[in-house]
Amino acid sequence: MPLHIGIVGCSAEGAALCYRTLCVEGAGYMGQAHAHPEVSMHTHSLAAYVDCLDDNDIDGVAQLMLSSARKLAAAGADFLICPDNTIHQAMHLVLPQSPLPWLHIAEVVAAEAVSRGFRSVGVLGTHWLVNSEVYPQALSSAGLEAVRPDAEERSAMGRIIMDELVRGVIKPESTAVLQRMIDGLKSRGCDAVVLGCTELPLVLNDGNSALPTLDSTRLLARAALRRATAAG
Numbered sequence: 001m002p003l004h005i006g007i008v009g010c011s012a013e014g015a016a017l018c019y020r021t022l023c024v025e026g027a028g029y030m031g032q033a034h035a036h037p038e039v040s041m042h043t044h045s046l047a048a049y050v051d052c053l054d055d056n057d058i059d060g061v062a063q064l065m066l067s068s069a070r071k072l073a074a075a076g077a078d079f080l081i082c083p084d085n086t087i088h089q090a091m092h093l094v095l096p097q098s099p100l101p102w103l104h105i106a107e108v109v110a111a112e113a114v115s116r117g118f119r120s121v122g123v124l125g126t127h128w129l130v131n132s133e134v135y136p137q138a139l140s141s142a143g144l145e146a147v148r149p150d151a152e153e154r155s156a157m158g159r160i161i162m163d164e165l166v167r168g169v170i171k172p173e174s175t176a177v178l179q180r181m182i183d184g185l186k187s188r189g190c191d192a193v194v195l196g197c198t199e200l201p202l203v204l205n206d207g208n209s210a211l212p213t214l215d216s217t218r219l220l221a222r223a224a225l226r227r228a229t230a231a232g
Helices: 012-030 046-054 058-074 086-097 105-115 127-131 134-141 151-163 172-187 216-230
Strands: 005-009 039-043 079-081 120-124 145-147 192-195 213-215
Touching: 005 012, 005 058, 005 216, 012 039, 012 216, 039 058, 046 058, 046 086, 058 086, 079 216, 086 127, 086 134, 105 134, 105 192, 105 213, 105 216, 120 127, 120 134, 120 172, 127 151, 134 145, 151 172, 192 216, 213 216
Parallel strands: 005 039, 005 079, 120 145, 120 192, 192 213
Antiparallel strands: none
């Protein structure tokens, strides 16, 4: 039997897209129509995470993630994924205490970037994520350069993500702002861009981006499917 995947959710839209990807694409890994591994998800209130992030309380973020991890372990999950890039800032505190192993979203994305031959990767996401070392560390460890938007762009992008996308609100004018950011990253020498917020794939893709996109949400889901079905 394939392994049981546990999803530690944070924001609803990103977690939902990850869950849908697991269920819809599972058949391709299992060779049977409509098949997918067993999936369980636990999600604390997004407000609890935002309060911790606003206070720079990374230990508080870790405790929320560990609470979900313990509940998913009790539900029978074999390993965990978190379809939220921002809270991976706490992963160094989570892993030593976790009852289950995790796939790390930024490491999954970095591996994909290497496999596709990219060298300099722009990072899009919440201001908390872009200000952090989550992607610079993962990309650097894989021999890649991470390039961040400037401070004004980070602020605008954070507003679009937190005030619109996490609520399922999609505005063409906001998508255009994000597209211009990608244009700027291309002019700075980037050859790809990480959609480092799991809601960004709702509005950005290879078809409307000046750079090839690395869809962190779907890449994580597919890595989980590979891991789950490799044991089957």
